[in-house]
Amino acid sequence: MARRIVVREFGGPEVLRLESYEPPAPGPGEVRVRHRAVGLNFIDVYFRTGLYPPPDGLPFTPGLEASGVVEALGEGVVDVAVGQRVAYGTGPLGAYADLRIMPADRLVAIPEEISDEVAAAMMLKGMTARYLLKQTYAVKPGDTILVHAAAGGVGLILCQWAKHLGATVIGTVGSREKAEIARAHGCDHPIVYTEEDFAARVKEITGGEGLPVVYDGVGRATFLKSLDCLRPRGLMVSFGNASGPVENFDLGILNRKGSLYVTRPSLFHYTATRAELEACAGDVIEMVRRGIVRIEVEQRFPLERAAEAHRALESRRTVGATVLIP
Ligand SMILES: NC(=O)c1ccc[n+]([C@@H]2O[C@H](COP(=O)([O-])OP(=O)(O)OC[C@H]3O[C@@H](n4cnc5c(N)ncnc54)[C@H](OP(=O)(O)O)[C@@H]3O)[C@@H](O)[C@H]2O)c1
Numbered sequence: 001m002a003r004r005i006v007v008r009e010f011g012g013p014e015v016l017r018l019e020s021y022e023p024p025a026p027g028p029g030e031v032r033v034r035h036r037a038v039g040l041n042f043i044d045v046y047f048r049t050g051l052y053p054p055p056d057g058l059p060f061t062p063g064l065e066a067s068g069v070v071e072a073l074g075e076g077v078v079d080v081a082v083g084q085r086v087a088y089g090t091g092p093l094g095a096y097a098d099l100r101i102m103p104a105d106r107l108v109a110i111p112e113e114i115s116d117e118v119a120a121a122m123m124l125k126g127m128t129a130r131y132l133l134k135q136t137y138a139v140k141p142g143d144t145i146l147v148h149a150a151a152g153g154v155g156l157i158l159c160q161w162a163k164h165l166g167a168t169v170i171g172t173v174g175s176r177e178k179a180e181i182a183r184a185h186g187c188d189h190p191i192v193y194t195e196e197d198f199a200a201r202v203k204e205i206t207g208g209e210g211l212p213v214v215y216d217g218v219g220r221a222t223f224l225k226s227l228d229c230l231r232p233r234g235l236m237v238s239f240g241n242a243s244g245p246v247e248n249f250d251l252g253i254l255n256r257k258g259s260l261y262v263t264r265p266s267l268f269h270y271t272a273t274r275a276e277l278e279a280c281a282g283d284v285i286e287m288v289r290r291g292i293v294r295i296e297v298e299q300r301f302p303l304e305r306a307a308e309a310h311r312a313l314e315s316r317r318t319v320g321a322t323v324l325i326p
Pocket of ligand 1: 040124125149150151152153155172174175217221265267268313315316317318
């Protein structure tokens with residue numbers, strides 16, 4: 001028997017319940033993976049509450065990111081071997097489990113020198129940072145950029161990678177402790193946005209010029225003010241809703257604030273093909289291997305305490321990445 005977390009109704013963290021189940025044999029193109037670590041992501045909260053509808057409805061097992069070892073191969077699987085260490089970060093849903101069936105073409109081989117926990121924490125978050133910084137807007141030397149929730153899972157990776165690309169990084173954080181952590185990961189100007197007006201500080205730092213791009217995973221609480229941080233024709237990248245979704249947006253604001261652009265991207269559209277997934281994951285692995293991006297796993301919870309992990313994430317008590325250990 002295997003164990004997994006099942007959500008039978010949408011709601012608070014208490015709906016995350018551990019259940020036993022008998023995993024099926026892998027079908028054609030699938031493999032069975034024994035997880036060693038599972039990545040926690042804010043998107044898991046959106047699925048749990050029903051903000052994002054799970055593709056197959058209720059009940060479902062959350063989680064899109066994990067690392068583990070391949071235990072069995074389905075028919076036609078040739079690119080993955082039994083015993084191989086693998087990781088994934090684009091789902092499908094079902095990572096909150098000690099054992100699961102996965103489509104083989106969503107797996108990536110993990111090199112020896114990357115630990116199970118780091119592998120589980122770097123895939124969804126690292127690939128997100130990568131497409132945001134290299135594709136949604138290509139950050140170049142001399143750019144000054146703003147990263148919200150700079151001490152978070154995606155945030156710490158964005159700071160380090162953007163710095164490596166030659167950018168000056170301004171980051172918002174919820175506390176002074178988080179400011180120091182962000183600073184230690186390449187954030188040149190941490191702003192405690194619970195105490196300071198971040199748009200005013202950005203204006204000050206850029207000498208009134210404004211920014212070419214803002215990376216905003218916080219959503220409702222920061223969206224409008226983020227537009228005030230952009231220079232004319234700047235790009236607002238709204239990639240998440242940790243504080244709630246942005247609703248009823250008046251397009252005319254983009255005109256009034258300087259012919260601004262806005263995008264609402266998703267990792268899944270940047271890694272839809274195998275070639276895109278390999279390019280994106282390969283880049284993340286390389287950055288981690290070279291020590292340019294450090295994946296900070298700061299919180300660990302046993303799988304059965306997933307609810308506690310969600311409470312910590314939603315109440316802004318986490319920094320860097322969190323993993324569940326099966
Ligand atoms: N579109 C995509 O492709 C994609 C992919 C991955 C992640 N994301 C998004 O990226 C964001 C970061 O994800 P993550 O997993 O790395 O989470 P995280 O940043 O580790 O955690 C969320 C952080 O948001 C900040 N926050 C501000 N207001 C908040 C509020 N009212 N409630 C909760 N948190 C609040 C907190 O940092 P402070 O205390 O410092 O404010 C909190 O630690 C999320 O919005 C996620 O959905 C999007």
